[in-house]
Amino acid sequence: MVARYGSNGAGRDFVVGDIHGMFAHLEALMRAVSFRQDTDRLFSVGDLVDRGPDSRDALEWLAYPWFHACRGNHEQFAIDSDDPEQREVWIRQNGGEWWLDLNDEQQDQFRRGFLHMPLAMEVETATGLVGIVHADVPPMLTWERFMSLLEAGNNDATFYAMWSRNRILGKMSTPAVQGCVDRVYCGHTPTRQTVTLDNVHYIDTGAVYSLEGYGDACLTMVEIHPARHREHTINTSEAA
Numbered sequence: 669m670v671a672r673y674g675s676n677g678a679g680r681d682f683v684v685g686d687i688h689g690m691f692a693h694l695e696a697l698m699r700a701v702s703f704r705q706d707t708d709r710l711f712s713v714g715d716l717v718d719r720g721p722d723s724r725d726a727l728e729w730l731a732y733p734w735f736h737a738c739r740g741n742h743e744q745f746a747i748d749s750d751d752p753e754q755r756e757v758w759i760r761q762n763g764g765e766w767w768l769d770l771n772d773e774q775q776d777q778f779r780r781g782f783l784h785m786p787l788a789m790e791v792e793t794a795t796g797l798v799g800i801v802h803a804d805v806p807p808m809l810t811w812e813r814f815m816s817l818l819e820a821g822n823n824d825a826t827f828y829a830m831w832s833r834n835r836i837l838g839k840m841s842t843p844a845v846q847g848c849v850d851r852v853y854c855g856h857t858p859t860r861q862t863v864t865l866d867n868v869h870y871i872d873t874g875a876v877y878s879l880e881g882y883g884d885a886c887l888t889m890v891e892i893h894p895a896r897h898r899e900h901t902i903n904t905s906e907a908a
């Protein structure tokens with residue numbers, strides 16, 4: 669449930685916001701930063717699929733040795749799609765139409781691939797330990813306690829990791845995440861630009877919503893090593 673990565677002594681590390689099938693723009697953004705597949709690493713906050721045009725490419729990306737992704741709620745939709753009610757909600761309301769073009773064997777391949785995605789990741793960097801989780805960290809829990817609950821299969825912690833918006837929506841007092849982690853990167857909640865709340869960075873800048881006419885929709889990627897936090901964006905309303 670938790671994947672841990674040592675420091676990258678040979679290259680740079682980046683974390684990218686929700687992709688939602690916009691892989692062509694991700695590739696363009698990687699070219700813009702001169703990403704090197706032999707030395708650099710790319711971490712994802714999850715939600716690789718749904719709404720965008722290239723959701724079927726997700727398994728190919730998960731197989732790249734330099735690409736690592738947390739499980740988001742949209743991957744969970746696919747995992748839970750054996751339930752007819754869950755599948756209906758996903759396909760009708762949450763961008764899962766691409767799923768209907770897959771045969772049973774292909775659907776099973778995606779479910780198995782998504783089940784192997786961790787709920788959180790830890791990355792050692794030159795400026796401290798970075799935590800990555802799709803949605804949020806529960807308030808009043810240290811990072812270590814949150815990780816131990818995820819590893820134990822705690823349902824509340826799992827739900828929080830993939831679904832909560834409490835911190836970014838200001839629904840409760842949410843102090844900085846304490847413990848061994850220096851900073852945390854999340855996605856899940858689309859915003860016009862990145863949002864930082866204490867030591868938590870929200871980097872889903874709504875890349876896929878360019879398809880609905882939002883001209884300022886962007887995909888955001890942040891260098892987290894060796895630079896502490898350096899943002900790079902690409903406008904997804906323009907051709908990749």
